[in-house]
Amino acid sequence: MFSVKPTKPTFRSYLPPVQTDVKKTIESPPKKVEPKLLQAGEIVVNEVNFVRKCLSADSSQEGLWGKLICTNFKVSFIPTDPPSEQKSHLSHLLLGLHDIPLTCLEQVVTVNDTKGKKKVLGSNQKLKFNPTELILYCKDLRIIRFCFVEAGPESAKKVCLAIAHYSHPADLPLLFGFEYQGRRYHDSKGQRVNDRGGLRTPIFDRPSDWDREIKRTGASEWRVCSINENYAISPSLPEHIVVPVSLADQDLKQNSIYFMNQRIPVWCWNHPNGSALVRMASIADPLQQRRIDQRFIPAITKSHPQRSEVIRSDLDKCLPNIQDLQSAFIKIRHICVIDSFEESEERWLSSIENTRWLEYVRAFLKHSAEMVYLLDGKNTSVILQEEEDRDLNCVVSSLVQLMLDPHYRSLVGFQSLVQKEWVMAGHRFLDRCNHLKKNDKDESPLFMLFLDCVWQVMNQYPAAFEFTETYLTVLSDSMWIPLFSTFLFNSPKQRAQYLMDFAKNKAIPQGEDQLVYFPPVWDWSQQYSTADQTLFNNPMFVGKGAACVQNGEVKTFRRTKKTYSATVRGTHASLRNGQKGGEDSLARRGSLLSELKPDFSLVKDESPSERFFRDWFSRPADQQSLLIPLLIPSHLALWKLYFLRWVPEACIFKGGPITAYHKLSQLVDEIEILQSHLRQYKGTRESGSTQLPGLSGPFSSQRRMYFKASSLQDPPSPPDFLTSSFPFTPSGNLCRRSTYGTPISKFLNGARIWLSTETLDNDP
Template identity: 75%
Template sequence: MLRLSPPFGLLMCIGEIVVNEVNFVRKCIAVDSSREDLWGKLICTNFKVSFITHDTLQLQKFQYTNRLLGEHDIPLACVEQVVTVNDAKGKQKVLGSNQKLKFNPTELIIYCKDFRIVRFRFDEAGPESAKKVCLAVAHYSHPADPQLLFGFEFAWKRHHSSTVCKRDIEGGPQVPLFDRPSDWDREIKRTGASEWRVCSINEGYAISPSLPEYFVVPVSLADQDLKQYSGFFAGQRLPLWCWNHPNGSALVRMASIKDPVQQRKLDQRICTAITKSHPKRSDVLKSDLDKSLPNIQDIQTAFVRLRQICVIEPFEESEERWLSSMEGSRWLEYVRAFLKHAAEVVYMLEGQHASVILQEDEDRDLSCVISSLVLIMLDPHYRSLVGFQGLVQREWVMAGHRFLDRCNHLKKNDKEESPLFLLLLDCVWQLLNQYPTAFEFTETYLTVLSDSMWIPIFSTFLFNCPRQRAEHCREFVQSKNSVREFNMLRFPCVWDWDQQFSRKDQALFNSPLYVGKGTSCIHNGTVKTFRRTKVSMHF
């Protein structure tokens, strides 16, 4: 998968090429001193920004080594902002794609999405070479089209590599991808959801462009009825089954109903079908997430402020003021809000034995977070490593979370950007710290999973829905004029951790405190303390 190519010391992936480079560059390590700075070569490829040095860095000690990235590498997808500085002229410019730079930079500052700020000095470097490498970083970190993301070239070259095995192409072992009916069937049997069935009416994405081809619906709802109802839901997104409690109550996700005339009738029809699936015909409660939780813009605003506090100005205030600023960002407030709401849904399912519908406008953002947290709290299977990965694959990737837009990989629409997946990981981290023996995975695992969002070779985080992935892959192959030879491009899946880490390093993902699946439920407090909220409606 990897090869050592010129320039010497640069670790390169399949399909990676050097775009530009400059020698005699100084990487700034300390804020107020140059004693610990490193000297070397700055290289821009079509995948990452690399710094090659022969100096040893004593201050940083990493527990693990990434097979795709060196110690000083920055994936281009992780670049948030590129800033060039000229000390003599007192000029500073934020660079975007295809922009001109009228001065020779003496410094390059790269602001990263993973909270890093990386600075390079060009005091001894050739001014024209420094300018070219800065422009290359700005250009290649702002791809104009999804197919210009490095993952497409990587997947194409990887497919034609004789060293890649079939299993390696199709994704990691054990983790169900929920792209076939058998994966859903196993989940139905595992949870005992006998009154639910796998539905295939969306094969070829014939009904909804953002739903998976296969999903689970009540047995009492016929395919013909579902086809008739689909046009009334936002995005043609029919209700999705998530999970069944041992007591028979079900968790369901549902988009909003656009037609107010049909709303009451459809609500009643869906709820009746869910009620029939319950052995005791228990109540169905609805939780309107749009009314009870912060929206994606609020979450993004809190995250931007959090990054400002933690990265740009961490030492500019006293500890008391810093903590006050942290509270003022509202990030932790939102983490608490999502955990609290998930716990309330847990009480409805377990304490009240009621089925619950999570309703959101298009059912692609807030519902992903809440459904995941509810299942993690209630089902120990999802606190295992394989179970958690299958949960993300099902409730996020296959359910059509807009990773391309929410991660803003193309840096085109800042209004669509929102760190919802990072919010989930923070919520899980909070639970992990409270219940360390209940989780098979560690904080290290959550960290590398978060970092993997910015490595643009995994289909897991590159697309808005399965259909978009299929369409872009087909178009890319057609552009290569190889339709007859190969009609579908296959990306690696992030769950195959051998792509990034050795088996020794992967051992750091497993918690030594884990006691197995003995802890059934991990939400805080006594269920009796929770009350039905105003956003929960009884049908």
């Protein structure tokens, strides 16, 4: 029988009772956490409380606690106790620090630790277990992990299924951008001041944009043609194209049927020497090759002042295909983001090399440089040919123009280049970005490869570009924000059709400009404040009118119109557009006809192209002229800001290129302040005023640099928030290990332990 009488406690405490404050023991009610939603159509689909955002691979370590929310636009995590804000990252106007657009999600993975189960979720799938973790793999290379240990199991399951469902839209109009822009149009109807919102970047959807480009490049033997109006000829070409003057519209229509997708040869750019860059699709019927050559090649030849030959380059035969590029990108992403640094760091560089990504970057830069030689050095027109003229041609044509024309190295010029050679040329952004996640076989990082190639050239010639690598990275991120028309469609025709239906559904007046109700990405004020946009400005940029010092005297460098670097050419330097001017009084700088330096003497059996490149590299590069990148392996590098910005282990505190950018920005800002003071001082002297100018005034709000000039009170060291990942922050992204140290440091630590053990054992 068990006694029901309770036993008397025998434990006796010898510590005084803890004095507690009754008021303090009463827990304050939890803070109400509310999502920050966009006014134009964003709604909460599902949410779950008591979620922990993991900051390391160790689940036992502390993270951020808060609420996880799925809307029809993004996945949002709202910390219960957000850390104090500091200016350590770009502040996106439409996305918070812990927000992820649904189109940015690559994979949605649910995990149950207790049952050892893991599942990749797709649309309309069932989940048979209650998830304890959610891992989000993002297309911008972030990895985000949430734990549901304290959350309700059913709520956690519902929010996971909602994220998976809304990140796999069934059709393009279901992307949030269509709802957002429709409401934004009606909400801001009274605020628009002109038909294109003050956009400076040409869109090339009107003949006037092409006319200006023809005049800018001096392509007098080419004309704007509108035979594809309403996409009557080709469904993937723009409505307005540029063709040789000598070709009639009827000839173009009759011969278009012989090209893949009816993509006839179209003009891209003209060199001052008269040679043209042209792109085209392959000929569908090889038996018609001779017929096509007889019609188009003579017309392109006639457009050249010297009637030079035309060279065709088949990119499908000499460059990697889109599947190779996708495979290489997946491998390098895996090494940079997913693999454990602790396990792979001893062979990390060789692993990067084995992905072949940098090899492919080099291949595209090398082929583009060869096309530059043909246009600039050999004075011949070039036709870039690809099967469909919508992938490899976009990369090479853009790189060739970037190397040859300094206009495209300005911010507006670069944006017009992307608009002209990618968006309006019919690059399949919808398929290549896989926004609808329907066909992984069509996905390929062509545009990302192009941006990496641009960064390689920028890394070698930093003063030649008006924009920064921050701008390139932000541009790549914008591909995954479905609010702008630039990266959403496969062709101009598809864009026009969807936006026409969109305008009808949203009661937008007929005839309204599509740029007004569904704008492109080029208006950066939609995403960033004016202050944050100054991070796009390169303090080292040597633009038109840049000052230089010669013999102690400040002079202004002004590049004369149509003057490119003098290199070995087949025609005289004064021969331009078929008209010979006065004889040069001096031999051309860098010409083999002039006196050569002993270090650059002629090499026996040297080809003309080798002589061209040797001659160019023998001279200091003119930042406002032709640029040719060095392509030996030691000059190509991993684009760290893009590939490693979210990796905490790779983040260098107060280090990296940003430290130089910080000092240069301060120096440029100080120079511009002094210049402003001098102008004001000169004005006060002329007006007879005795008042000295101050820093306050309109100039203080128009400063171009993100980092302002420092005062004597400022510390000499960089700000504490500067890291090699700036202006991005790896905080809040998955860290794969909690201990730092290289294998050599571990070896030394082990050696010390071994030595101390041996000493103890041998101690008498």
